[in-house]
Amino acid sequence: MTFEFVNSSFDMKSYFHIFFCFIILNSCSSNVKECDTRDAMVVSARKEASEIGLMMMKKGGNAFDAMIATELALAVVYPSAGNLGGGGFMVYRLSDGSVGSLDYREKAPIKATKKMFLNEINEIIPKSSTYGALSIGIPGTIAGIFRVHEKFGSLPIEEVFKPVIALANNGYKINNKQSERFKKYLPEIRKINSTNSMYSREYKAGDTIKNIQLANLLIRIMQNGPDEFYKGESSKKLIKFLKSKGSIISAKDLEKYKAIWRTPITFQYDDLKIISMPPPSSGGICINQIMKMIEPYDLKKLGHNSSDYIKLLVESFKRSYADRAVYMGDPDFNDIPYKKITNQNYLSKKMKQFSFQKPTPPHEIYSTNTEIKESLETTHYSIVDPFGNSVSATTTLNSSFGSKLFCDELGIFLNNQMNDFAIKSGHPNIYGLIGGEINSIQAEKRMLSSMSPTIIEKNNNFYMTLGTPGGSTIITSVIQTILNVHEFSMGMEESVNSPRFHHQLFPDVIKIEKNKFNDMLLIDLENDGYDLEIVTPYGRVDGILALEGCLEGGSDNRGNDYAIGF
Ligand code: DON
Numbered sequence: 001m002t003f004e005f006v007n008s009s010f011d012m013k014s015y016f017h018i019f020f021c022f023i024i025l026n027s028c029s030s031n032v033k034e035c036d037t038r039d040a041m042v043v044s045a046r047k048e049a050s051e052i053g054l055m056m057m058k059k060g061g062n063a064f065d066a067m068i069a070t071e072l073a074l075a076v077v078y079p080s081a082g083n084l085g086g087g088g089f090m091v092y093r094l095s096d097g098s099v100g101s102l103d104y105r106e107k108a109p110i111k112a113t114k115k116m117f118l119n120e121i122n123e124i125i126p127k128s129s130t131y132g133a134l135s136i137g138i139p140g141t142i143a144g145i146f147r148v149h150e151k152f153g154s155l156p157i158e159e160v161f162k163p164v165i166a167l168a169n170n171g172y173k174i175n176n177k178q179s180e181r182f183k184k185y186l187p188e189i190r191k192i193n194s195t196n197s198m199y200s201r202e203y204k205a206g207d208t209i210k211n212i213q214l215a216n217l218l219i220r221i222m223q224n225g226p227d228e229f230y231k232g233e234s235s236k237k238l239i240k241f242l243k244s245k246g247s248i249i250s251a252k253d254l255e256k257y258k259a260i261w262r263t264p265i266t267f268q269y270d271d272l273k274i275i276s277m278p279p280p281s282s283g284g285i286c287i288n289q290i291m292k293m294i295e296p297y298d299l300k301k302l303g304h305n306s307s308d309y310i311k312l313l314v315e316s317f318k319r320s321y322a323d324r325a326v327y328m329g330d331p332d333f334n335d336i337p338y339k340k341i342t343n344q345n346y347l348s349k350k351m352k353q354f355s356f357q358k359p360t361p362p363h364e365i366y367s368t369n370t371e372i373k374e375s376l377e378t379t380h381y382s383i384v385d386p387f388g389n390s391v392s393a394t395t396t397l398n399s400s401f402g403s404k405l406f407c408d409e410l411g412i413f414l415n416n417q418m419n420d421f422a423i424k425s426g427h428p429n430i431y432g433l434i435g436g437e438i439n440s441i442q443a444e445k446r447m448l449s450s451m452s453p454t455i456i457e458k459n460n461n462f463y464m465t466l467g468t469p470g471g472s473t474i475i476t477s478v479i480q481t482i483l484n485v486h487e488f489s490m491g492m493e494e495s496v497n498s499p500r501f502h503h504q505l506f507p508d509v510i511k512i513e514k515n516k517f518n519d520m521l522l523i524d525l526e527n528d529g530y531d532l533e534i535v536t537p538y539g540r541v542d543g544i545l546a547l548e549g550c551l552e553g554g555s556d557n558r559g560n561d562y563a564i565g566f
Pocket of ligand 1: 378420448449450
């Protein structure tokens with residue numbers, strides 16, 4: 001983990017780590033909870049974004065000012081996922097204990113139709129929902145941050161925007177992981193953008209990228225408010241660009257877009273109160289279902305990442321992902337039977353045929369089959385302010401660089417979130433997730449998400465904020481991180497970096513992170529009837545844990561994520 005205590009150049013985490021390793025020789029990575037900071041913290045995918053977020057709180061601003069600054073800074077320095085051309089979700093908890101959530105998820109355009117990605121014989125038109133103009137949903141990020149500012153912002157919007165504008169003008173240095181990502185997607189980006197488009201060039205690690213058009217767009221938005229993006233000069237530029245690429249998004253679509261405050265999903269697990277994202281995310285409900293399915297078991301006794309622990313979690317994951325496909329979609333278009341599917345009797349019945357001896361066959365849980373996967377990108381950040389407010393936000397273009405369409409005049413990538421709909425009943429999206437009518441495409445509907453920004457309370461106090469990218473794996477990564485802390489007494493850093501596994505019913509395999517589990521355990525699971533798929537490490541959980549009078553950050557070492565505080 002990278003952690004910085006501001007005004008201090010030495011790496012406090014490493015110092016403590018070496019110290020602990022020295023005195024507790026054989027447990028140097030285990031159950032060490034370290035105070036990083038006392039009052040405030042930001043953990044995000046990039047140092048610059050965490051720093052700008054923290055700067056807001058140093059100026060006297062709150063977690064919401066920091067959220068806006070961090071979200072915008074990620075659009076500058078982390079353009080594969082940070083965005084103005086995408087959307088996201090935010091969960092908050094105020095110092096008085098009140099909670100809420102904001103949905104700034106993309107919507108389908110007015111002209112969208114159920115079969116827009118199918119040909120005359122009902123086959124999916126390859127790549128149509130993932131690449132290029134038709135894959136774009138109406139962006140929600142600018143509406144989202146202004147919703148946040150009008151309700152909770154304490155600094156003038158100029159103070160929040162200015163450092164981000166400076167960052168876009170002065171540029172940021174790309175790191176190794178980013179340069180690899182740019183290289184990987186360059187052919188696709190080049191193919192649908194002009195050759196002199198800024199991301200059609202090849203960048204090496206260490207190069208500085210300035211995004212002057214984005215800086216100018218941010219200046220206009222700062223001066224004219226969200227209408228600039230949805231109704232003003234910039235919206236006209238965006239519509240002109242989208243039309244030229246064959247998009248069905250109209251000026252009316254932008255005009256009508258609204259971010260929506262929603263009541264979060266809250267439930268009790270032992271002495272924790274979990275607060276997470278409601279539909280149109282499946283995150284909160286699935287986390288609720290899964291944690292309630294496993295609550296009756298003694299997880300400590302099973303042992304962290306033991307074969308029985310993995311089996312129990314995997315079987316609960318499978319049952320919840322089946323319900324995800326059947327019952328979850330945009331709540332403004334469907335009645336989601338939340339009470340029914342989180343009822344304890346209902347969940348106990350689902351777990352009735354669970355056995356540590358053998359896997360439950362998928363057809364006994366759900367009756368379709370499917371398989372597909374791809375490489376992905378989203379980003380999460382967590383914030384705690386000195387006033388006791390906390391924020392958990394996940395934002396995305398969906399795939400890396402979204403649709404790959406880059407609007408040069410505005411300096412932004414556009415999302416490919418339309419693929420999160422069930423574009424054909426029972427057909428998997430890029431994460432292998434299936435869905436039916438409830439998540440079918442309809443004009444102005446929001447596509448179902450797995451993003452799970454989550455906050456946890458213990459004894460009526462703030463305890464934890466966390467979330468992660470990772471498509472369908474988001475839900476299971478968030479749950480394992482919570483359990484690592486709560487059941488296995490890990491600190492936040494150890495918890496986010498701990499090995500992870502995943503199952504989503506279809507395909508019927510346990511995804512296991514490569515080189516992180518011992519071979520005997522894997523052989524045991526296979527002998528007991530599980531198919532395994534060894535995958536490269538996935539997700540980047542960024543979280544903050546409250547310790548006695550201080551905070552511990554966890555920034556996932558699978559990325560270049562960065563925690564900073566004071
Ligand atoms: O909303 C969703 O569930 C997806 N569009 C999130 C994509 C994602 O996490 C990609 N990240 N690696």
